[in-house]
Amino acid sequence: MIANEFIQQGYPLYQVLPLCGLSKSSYYYAPAGGKRGRKASASTQSQAGILYSNEYVLDRIKWLLAQEFVDYGYEKVTHWLRASEGLVINPKKVYRLMKQARFLSHRIRRNKTGKRIAQELLPQPVLPFECMQTDIKYIYIHGQHRNALLVTVLDVFSRGVLGYRLEWSLSKHQLIELMKEVLHHYQLPQKVSLRTDNGSQFEAGLFRQYLKEMAIDHEFTHVATPQENCYIESFHSIVESAVCAKYEFESLAEAKATFSRFMNFYNQERLHGGLGNRSPNQFLDSKQYLQKLRTLPSHQQLKITPKDNTHL
Incomplete structure (x- = not known):
């Protein structure tokens, strides 16, 4: 700095600084280091x-x-x-x-493909249980070195789980039993739809015939458009981060017990951003609907007695 050269030669500070266009504060300033801006609160x-x-x-x-x-x-x-x-x-x-604290996590998201004969990209339900979505997700059982299959029926309006199955394999007969269980426990509106991808179990004639007999409009998603089934896809993403990323299952029975706890936690307690940070049941309660999501049974297969499933 030029000012320093003259000051070192004996010239007084008060004469050198004005000639160099410097103030005393600028001359004596020394950077303190660290980040700029307001100090973070403690x-x-x-x-x-x-x-x-x-x-x-x-x-x-x-x-x-x-x-x-x-x-x-x-x-x-x-x-x-x-x-x-x-x-x-x-x-x-x-x-x-x-x-x-390294508490932030990166959620694993999965892309699935499917097909459909649907009219619109996303359903717009105005009532609970009016629009349902279902899909199958692989759940890895470490102790057996193989995948089990999880199928879940989701209510689009409340994002709630209406029913599920976790088995080594899933047939059209098991899907029909799952839908019978859902229809047994819930009174559905007059117009009801179920959206699926083109999995072989969903395309099975017996399954489609059952839905037709129950007056449920069965929609298929277009090929390579998982966004048309986005609510069940989002649920699977939650399953991946909240369950699959945290557990290594030694047996199918252990996985079933864990998912039994998770499904009820999800319906009754888990905060859902799309529902204003409320659980599905809290959301239904805020809308003052009398019908709430039931406590889902444990993983044991239940026998459903016949019931009149005529829609409301």
Whole structure:
């Protein structure tokens, strides 16, 4: 710096700085290092005005994520901290804390193809149980070194699970029994549709005939358009991150027991972003519908007694 050269030669500071166009503050400034901007807060305030340290907040987040089947990202964690813990905290801070603690996860998403003779890309139900979607997902059983098949019937309106089966193989007869179980436990609206891909079990004449007899409109998705079955695909993504990524099943019986717990947790408790961070049953309750999602039975096969399935 030119000013330093003259100052070192003995010229007074008050004469050199004006000639060089420098103020005293500029001459004496030394960068402190570190990140620019406002320093990150070290505490979080509760709605009651109590301050909690970031370490406390991280402990609560760690506890939440350790719960069985909880696979929340920072937005759902923020909602939980506000609603259940009473903290005044924004998503940016939760994201920063979770990133620093390596609590953020990357969800595995799967692409499936299918076909359909459907009229519209996405169904627009106005009533519960009016539009259903179903599909089959592979569940790997580590102890047996083979895949089991999970088929789930999902209500599009509430995103709730109406019924499911987890078996080594699934036949058209088992799918019919699953649909009989759904129809036995729920009173359906006058007009009902079920959307599937072109799997052989769904295309089977016996299965299609049964749906026709029950006055259920059976829709197939177009080839290579999984977005037409996006609600069941989204559910499968949740299954992948909340169950499959956390468990290595030694037997089919162990997998069935785990999925029995998961399905009821999903219906009754799991926060769903598309439902305003409510569970499917909480969503139905907020809409004041009398019919709620039932507690799903354990993995043992149930015998369904005949019932009049005439739609409402």
